[in-house]
Amino acid sequence: MTQMIQLIQSLGARALDELGDLGRLGLFFHYMLRGLFRPPGKFLFVVKQVWFIGTKSLFVVGFTGAFTGMVLGLQGYYTLSKFGSEGMLGSAVALSIIRELGPVLTALMVTGRAGSAMCAELGIMRIDEQIDALECMAIDPHAYLVTPRLIASLMALPLLTAFFDVTGIYSGYVIGVQLLGVNEGSYIEGMYKSVEWADVYMGIVKSLCFSVIMIWISTYKGFFAGVDEGNFGPEQVSRATTDAVVVSSIGILVGNYMVTSLLL
Amino acid sequence: MAADDIIEIRGLTSFYGRRKVLHDIRLGIPRNGVTVIMGRSGCGKTTLLRHLIGLKQTSRGQLFVDGQDFGAFGEDALKRYRRRIGVLFQSGALFNSMTLRENISVPLGVHTKLADETIRIMALIKLHLVGLSGFDNYMPSQLSGGMRKRAGLARALAMDPEILFVDEPSSGLDPITAAGLDRLLVELKETLGMTIIVVTHELESAFLIADQLAVLDEGRVLALGSPDEIRASTDPKVVQFLRREADQEETDHSSYLEGLLRAG
Amino acid sequence: MKLSVEKSGVGQALVRIVGNLDMDTVPEARKQLFRLLGARGPSSLEVDFSSIASMDTSAVAMMVELLRILSATGRRLRLTGLREDQQRLFSLARLNQAFGINHDTRESS
Numbered sequence: 001m002t003q004m005i006q007l008i009q010s011l012g013a014r015a016l017d018e019l020g021d022l023g024r025l026g027l028f029f030h031y032m033l034r035g036l037f038r039p040p041g042k043f044l045f046v047v048k049q050v051w052f053i054g055t056k057s058l059f060v061v062g063f064t065g066a067f068t069g070m071v072l073g074l075q076g077y078y079t080l081s082k083f084g085s086e087g088m089l090g091s092a093v094a095l096s097i098i099r100e101l102g103p104v105l106t107a108l109m110v111t112g113r114a115g116s117a118m119c120a121e122l123g124i125m126r127i128d129e130q131i132d133a134l135e136c137m138a139i140d141p142h143a144y145l146v147t148p149r150l151i152a153s154l155m156a157l158p159l160l161t162a163f164f165d166v167t168g169i170y171s172g173y174v175i176g177v178q179l180l181g182v183n184e185g186s187y188i189e190g191m192y193k194s195v196e197w198a199d200v201y202m203g204i205v206k207s208l209c210f211s212v213i214m215i216w217i218s219t220y221k222g223f224f225a226g227v228d229e230g231n232f233g234p235e236q237v238s239r240a241t242t243d244a245v246v247v248s249s250i251g252i253l254v255g256n257y258m259v260t261s262l263l264l
Numbered sequence: 265m266a267a268d269d270i271i272e273i274r275g276l277t278s279f280y281g282r283r284k285v286l287h288d289i290r291l292g293i294p295r296n297g298v299t300v301i302m303g304r305s306g307c308g309k310t311t312l313l314r315h316l317i318g319l320k321q322t323s324r325g326q327l328f329v330d331g332q333d334f335g336a337f338g339e340d341a342l343k344r345y346r347r348r349i350g351v352l353f354q355s356g357a358l359f360n361s362m363t364l365r366e367n368i369s370v371p372l373g374v375h376t377k378l379a380d381e382t383i384r385i386m387a388l389i390k391l392h393l394v395g396l397s398g399f400d401n402y403m404p405s406q407l408s409g410g411m412r413k414r415a416g417l418a419r420a421l422a423m424d425p426e427i428l429f430v431d432e433p434s435s436g437l438d439p440i441t442a443a444g445l446d447r448l449l450v451e452l453k454e455t456l457g458m459t460i461i462v463v464t465h466e467l468e469s470a471f472l473i474a475d476q477l478a479v480l481d482e483g484r485v486l487a488l489g490s491p492d493e494i495r496a497s498t499d500p501k502v503v504q505f506l507r508r509e510a511d512q513e514e515t516d517h518s519s520y521l522e523g524l525l526r527a528g
Numbered sequence: 529m530k531l532s533v534e535k536s537g538v539g540q541a542l543v544r545i546v547g548n549l550d551m552d553t554v555p556e557a558r559k560q561l562f563r564l565l566g567a568r569g570p571s572s573l574e575v576d577f578s579s580i581a582s583m584d585t586s587a588v589a590m591m592v593e594l595l596r597i598l599s600a601t602g603r604r605l606r607l608t609g610l611r612e613d614q615q616r617l618f619s620l621a622r623l624n625q626a627f628g629i630n631h632d633t634r635e636s637s
């Protein structure tokens with residue numbers, strides 16, 4: 001009987017903890033947005049973050065874009081040729097990339113690179129009492145550390161997505177037209193005919209949403225590294241970083257479904 | 265508690281989860297004096313400090329600052345309080361991506377409209393005060409632990425605080441540097457009338473600089489008074505602490521031997 | 529904080545500051561003083577501290593900047609009317625010698 005009671009107690013405690021965590025996550029979102037309207041506003045810091053999130057991810061994103069485009073070219077050709085519609089390869093590659101693969105894969109790669117780095121950075125600050133120091137200096141740590149990263153990400157991620165799109169579509173062209181012999185005219189003409197403003201709009205909206213998810217989750221995890229355990233060491237930081245990437249990625253994939261269904 | 269106490273602690277009880285770490289603390293911090301809070305590791309002195317700087321909410325008991333109820337402080341009042349205080353954290357808590365001068369300039373840049381040049385000179389003055397002249401362009405990672413701590417003190421002094429909180433000043437410092445720091449703290453009190461609160465377990469420093477000593481043990485105030493009064497205390501735990509006597513061996517030898525000799 | 533300037537003697541200016549000279553008022557005081565030094569600035573400057581109610585490190589920093597600018601063009605800076613607590617602020621910043629403040633006289637030389 002006592003075992004039953006203990007089980008219920010621990011389940012209840014666990015549920016309360018998770019609820020509290022969710023609440024804290026929600027408040028964090030609020031503070032992150034509130035930071036847009038308060039000092040300190042350091043423009044230079046935002047620029048540095050755009051460089052960190054955007055410029056430093058160019059190679060990874062370009063690389064991923066290229067190989068995604070190439071695979072799409074191959075698979076698309078194979079699938080379409082079963083129906084005799086190889087000429088549609090341009091449409092297939094462009095639409096897949098612009099609507100889905102561009103925003104999602106870019107966000108996932110940048111989360112893995114920049115999201116984890118930001119989480120680690122904030123986690124290290126947390127365990128070294130630097131975030132406490134900011135609070136004691138009457139400086140809002142959310143406005144100082146998190147909001148600039150959000151602004152930078154909202155600027156950088158859509159641009160990176162566009163870069164992915166271009167690289168991907170071009171690589172698909174190289175494989176489809178140069179390698180597999182699809183008619184160059186059909187490829188490009190197909191693209192022009194099928195891609196609409198609504199598709200590009202979807203891609204941009206997605207990358208903006210993914211920006212928010214990536215920054216929100218990654219910085220949250222780093223900001224509170226070790227806080228629940230009361231233990232502030234490197235192990236807490238590395239665990240937070242792993243969590244940040246996993247949860248952000250799941251968030252991006254779930255958010256992707258939601259945005260897609262909303263916009264379709 | 266005297267009428268001239270800048271901070272009054274009445275019946276403060278604090279928990280970490282369900283664990284009680286402070287029991288009904290009653291303590292007054294006199295204005296313009298050095299109060300040292302000391303005790304063994306785990307006695308609750310760091311928790312008490314965190315309450316005084318607003319990093320931990322008071323769940324039971326009251327804190328008064330200048331006669332005003334700290335618990336009733338809204339965001340603005342808390343902000344105003346924090347602009348009057350400086351905090352030196354145990355590791356110095358310097359921001360890693362900035363030079364020493366930039367570190368000290370952070371609160372000045374956020375809270376004042378002083379010109380860059382004025383702030384630069386103020387930072388150099390504070391660095392000279394802590395014996396770090398010439399290191400203004402160094403990054404924290406280029407410095408030893410002791411130097412980082414001194415730089416942290418310079419930053420804590422940046423806004424000319426009325427109240428200075430110091431968490432374990434001597435830890436990690438060689439005796440000569442520690443003595444220099446002690447001397448500086450006394451000088452700050454005497455020249456500027458700064459109220460200084462030091463949390464430490466270093467006996468020598470404590471007796472040298474304190475106007476009032478509070479000895480904590482297991483979350484309770486064991487003894488409170490001037491250095492002479494504490495030295496004259498007859499309470500066995502206080503005497504043990506002052507004489508740096510190791511705990512009496514209370515281990516149960518039979519269970520120890522049993523554990524060793526038990527077949528594994 | 530009010531800053532008033534009097535010309536005393538050939539090319540010599542006396543600046544009297546009334547009120548607080550601290551982080552809140554130093555930006556304004558600095559602006560006014562620089563305007564004074566600007567066009568046909570004085571050949572020597574004396575700053576009277578006797579009417580300053582309270583001051584902090586930012587006031588000391590402002591004096592340092594003044595000293596630097598004036599010395600660079602061979603001009604003199606004197607601080608006068610310093611109270612005990614104000615002198616202590618300069619000595620805490622280890623700047624007694626730089627401003628020629630000694631504790632027996634209340635003037636700098």
